[in-house]
Amino acid sequence: MAYKKKNGNTVETVWKLAAPIAAGLGLSIWDVRFLKEGADWFLRIFIDKEGGVGIEDCEAMSRAINGPLDDLDPIDQSYCLEVSSPGIDRELVREEHFLAFVGAVVRVKLIRPQEDGRRELLAVLKDYKENTMVLQTEEGVTISLAAKDASSVRLVDDDIVGGIEE
Structure with missing residues (x-):
């Protein structure tokens, strides 16, 4: 399968290269x-798997992707490759992230403050559709908020949250 750079979209090109390699290691991107x-x-590749990712998974993915990345050479400038877990406070970015959680x-860190001046919300994600939380x-x-109005949305460890009922 050819992985030519498409319109300079480095992330998409690397994702297409990395996904089957990760799957072969029992991981997902x-x-x-x-x-x-x-x-x-x-170039940061965040990997995941059921039960969580360990340093061994990161090392295995880094070793497995290094050669194919060099062969494909999708990036013109020099860069540092980092492979890691998205972490316990992982950022939700893609639709499938929101739906999974x-x-x-x-x-939620907001781009613009709300009417009450708050720039950050701690909340339960009740639903996600059409790019709206x-x-x-x-x-x-209950608040409906367009994903584009948030600068970041991260999971919060339930052990440090009090007072929010799911």
């Missing part, structure tokens, strides 16, 4: 990001 931080470029407690806040208020 959670996210792929290609970012510039300071003067350096980073309906019922979970999330921390339905959230139930700590106060029991």
